[in-house]
Amino acid sequence: MQPRSTIARLIVYALLFAGAAVFLFPFLWLVCTSLKPIEQTMSMPPTWLPRAYYAAIDGKRMEVTRDYPVPDRPGYWHVTERLPASLSLAGLPAAAGLQTGVVQHEPVSAIVPAAEIETKIQPRWDNYHTALATMGGRSRDCGTTDTATGVGPDTRVSFFTFLRNTLLVCVLGVIGAVFSNALIAYGFAKIRWRGRDTLFVLTLATMMVPFPVLMVPLYGVFKWLGWIGSLKPLWVPAFFGSAFNIFLMRQFFRTIPEELSEAARIDGCSEFGIFWRIILPLSKPVIAVVALFHFLWAWNDFMGPLLYLTRKHTFTLALALQNYQSQGGGVQWHYLMAATVVVIIPVVILFFLTQKTFIKGIATTGIKG
Amino acid sequence: MTTREKHNLRHGLAFCALWFIGFGVFTAYPVLASLYYSFCDYSVLQTPLWTGLDNYQRMSTDVVFWISLKNTLVFAALSLPLGMIVSLLLALLLNTEVRGIPVFRTIFYLPSVVPIVASALLWLWIFNGQFGILNWALRPVLGLFGATPPTWFADPAWAKPALALMSLWGIGNSMVIYLSGLQNVPQELYESAEIDGANWWRRIWHVTLPMISPVIYFNLIMGIIGALQTFTTVFVMTGNADGNPARSTLLYALYLFSTAFYDLRMGYASAMAWLLFVLIVALTLAATKLTEKRIHYSG
Numbered sequence: 001m002q003p004r005s006t007i008a009r010l011i012v013y014a015l016l017f018a019g020a021a022v023f024l025f026p027f028l029w030l031v032c033t034s035l036k037p038i039e040q041t042m043s044m045p046p047t048w049l050p051r052a053y054y055a056a057i058d059g060k061r062m063e064v065t066r067d068y069p070v071p072d073r074p075g076y077w078h079v080t081e082r083l084p085a086s087l088s089l090a091g092l093p094a095a096a097g098l099q100t101g102v103v104q105h106e107p108v109s110a111i112v113p114a115a116e117i118e119t120k121i122q123p124r125w126d127n128y129h130t131a132l133a134t135m136g137g138r139s140r141d142c143g144t145t146d147t148a149t150g151v152g153p154d155t156r157v158s159f160f161t162f163l164r165n166t167l168l169v170c171v172l173g174v175i176g177a178v179f180s181n182a183l184i185a186y187g188f189a190k191i192r193w194r195g196r197d198t199l200f201v202l203t204l205a206t207m208m209v210p211f212p213v214l215m216v217p218l219y220g221v222f223k224w225l226g227w228i229g230s231l232k233p234l235w236v237p238a239f240f241g242s243a244f245n246i247f248l249m250r251q252f253f254r255t256i257p258e259e260l261s262e263a264a265r266i267d268g269c270s271e272f273g274i275f276w277r278i279i280l281p282l283s284k285p286v287i288a289v290v291a292l293f294h295f296l297w298a299w300n301d302f303m304g305p306l307l308y309l310t311r312k313h314t315f316t317l318a319l320a321l322q323n324y325q326s327q328g329g330g331v332q333w334h335y336l337m338a339a340t341v342v343v344i345i346p347v348v349i350l351f352f353l354t355q356k357t358f359i360k361g362i363a364t365t366g367i368k369g
Numbered sequence: 370m371t372t373r374e375k376h377n378l379r380h381g382l383a384f385c386a387l388w389f390i391g392f393g394v395f396t397a398y399p400v401l402a403s404l405y406y407s408f409c410d411y412s413v414l415q416t417p418l419w420t421g422l423d424n425y426q427r428m429s430t431d432v433v434f435w436i437s438l439k440n441t442l443v444f445a446a447l448s449l450p451l452g453m454i455v456s457l458l459l460a461l462l463l464n465t466e467v468r469g470i471p472v473f474r475t476i477f478y479l480p481s482v483v484p485i486v487a488s489a490l491l492w493l494w495i496f497n498g499q500f501g502i503l504n505w506a507l508r509p510v511l512g513l514f515g516a517t518p519p520t521w522f523a524d525p526a527w528a529k530p531a532l533a534l535m536s537l538w539g540i541g542n543s544m545v546i547y548l549s550g551l552q553n554v555p556q557e558l559y560e561s562a563e564i565d566g567a568n569w570w571r572r573i574w575h576v577t578l579p580m581i582s583p584v585i586y587f588n589l590i591m592g593i594i595g596a597l598q599t600f601t602t603v604f605v606m607t608g609n610a611d612g613n614p615a616r617s618t619l620l621y622a623l624y625l626f627s628t629a630f631y632d633l634r635m636g637y638a639s640a641m642a643w644l645l646f647v648l649i650v651a652l653t654l655a656a657t658k659l660t661e662k663r664i665h666y667s668g
Contacts, residue, residue: 193381217402296482347484
């Protein structure tokens with residue numbers, strides 16, 4: 001609808017901008033938090049931008065944390081030396097000596113006038129480095145820690161292990177989903193055979209079955225196959241079709257004129273040849289939608305990995321992120337948010353690159369459904 | 370059967386062969402097996418033992434089961450209307466012809482591609498009672514009335530409303546589906562309504578809503594199915610399947626999961642799953658009955 005008056009137009013814009021602010025704000029706060037040192041994530045009132053404070057203690061200028069204003073001396077702050085972040089790493093035992101050559105000592109503190117504290121805007125990019133390195137967990141209960149690198153047996157599992165697992169599940173799953181659903185949808189859309197329509201209705205009906213109903217026996221199937229603890233339950237099923245994608249592709253195939261197939265048939269082209277050389281090349285839009293949906297679904301899936309993965313080195317990013325949060329002790333919000341940013345960024349980029357295909361795909365599900 | 374028919378049947382079955390395997394192994398067998406397990410005592414470790422209706426009878430006296438069912442219905446009653454109304458309003462906004470609409474559409478949709486684990490963690494931080502940015506903003510406002518903001522996920526009374534508010538961030542899908550419905554409403558209808566002197570509100574009420582009623586119905590059904598199965602957000606919120614605080618976020622799917630995989634009471638969990646299935650079908654039918662007369666299918 002076209003807003004008529006200027007006032008109507010202004011109201012529309014005001015609402016659009018207000019809505020956009022509400023929807024974007026969490027992203028902004030996420031990135032802000034991920035770039036702060038821990039004590040600033042918990043300061044009230046919150047500081048929006050990550051800062052660094054500098055002051056002189058015992059005549060030595062150093063980076064400090066502002067702890068609290070001294071109660072009986074207005075204008076004075078209690079400050080403490082900030083040790084390099086890696087020394088207070090995500091709950092790692094201090095004795096592990098994470099950086100060789102760094103002499104560890106107790107931080108010094110002092111009371112200084114507020115005017116002598118210098119403030120700088122300083123994003124902590126190294127939060128990301130730490131978060132990615134510690135996402136695999138701690139070495140606490142897993143053998144000895146290598147004192148030279150500070151890496152224990154279990155911490156060799158890092159962000160990149162999870163990324164590799166996730167990409168494996170996503171890429172194999174996308175290949176399987178496109179290949180299998182295209183074949184199946186062709187069978188349902190382009191060949192007329194007895195029992196086809198009954199089976200198609202049955203196929204659609206499976207979409208109604210809630211996952212909890214399938215959950216227990218599926219676990220049994222994968223256990224019987226010996227796949228529990230491996231990534232296979234997360235990508236192999238994609239090679240055997242899924243009702244929703246079959247439906248999506250069938251709808252598209254049916255819009256391709258039958259004359260094309262007939263002409264090819266008269267020329268002696270086999271059924272698979274028609275599928276491969278005529279239908280598929282014309283179906284790029286729907287292939288893109290299926291591939292995209294499956295990739296995002298696999299990247300974001302949490303319940304599957306939670307059910308089937310048992311050891312950390314097989315975790316996907318979604319499961320690893322949840323696991324990172326629930327590792328005992330207090331939540332280190334700055335590291336957790338940094339890890340969250342890294343898990344989100346690939347899908348956000350993918351969405352920006354493909355949004356037309358994407359939005360069109362979502363819209364079709366509603367109209368035809 | 371003619372040769373042609375035989376040829377077609379052979380080829381049709383060949384193209385769909387993968388699906389027959391997939392359907393059998395990953396859908397049909399699990400559905401039948403879980404129905405069987407729901408009448409059994411089963412823990413994966415030993416073979417299922419037939420116990421008849423025991424599991425279903427036990428549910429009626431299982432206090433935690435009733436808590437989880439009530440939680441789920443309350444959560445659905447909060448989040449479903451809220452989500453349907455807000456996404457429709459956003460879609461109406463996006464359907465206006467002003468400049469820059471594609472940008473706003475992208476912004477409103479963006480949170481929907483974020484993994485649920487990630488958005489749950491982010492909102493947990495925003496809703497944090499002590500250091501959360503939301504309460505920092507609310508404190509002075511509520512202070513005027515002598516009130517303090519709730520601690521959200523730490524408060525049994527506020528955990529479910531917080532969950533419902535959080536779910537609003539990811540309503541992009543239903544928004545886009547509404548939007549495509551709105552774009553299919555013929556322009557002439559608005560024009561003739563206007564000639565009849567209908568104002569903006571009446572055009573929405575008498576033209577837009579009836580014309581997009583199939584889409585509203587679709588979103589309602591999808592919303593019911595989604596809300597009743599909510600799992601990941603609450604699992605991530607507490608880091609386990611306890612439904613803290615005080616079981617206030619112990620949703621049905623969460624209790625089902627912990628019954629099956631923590632307590633290894635898989636027979637009981639299967640019975641719960643089937644009850645969920647029945648509940649979903651019943652609510653879907655009820656929604657269909659209630660809206661049937663109001664849905665307008667054109668063409």
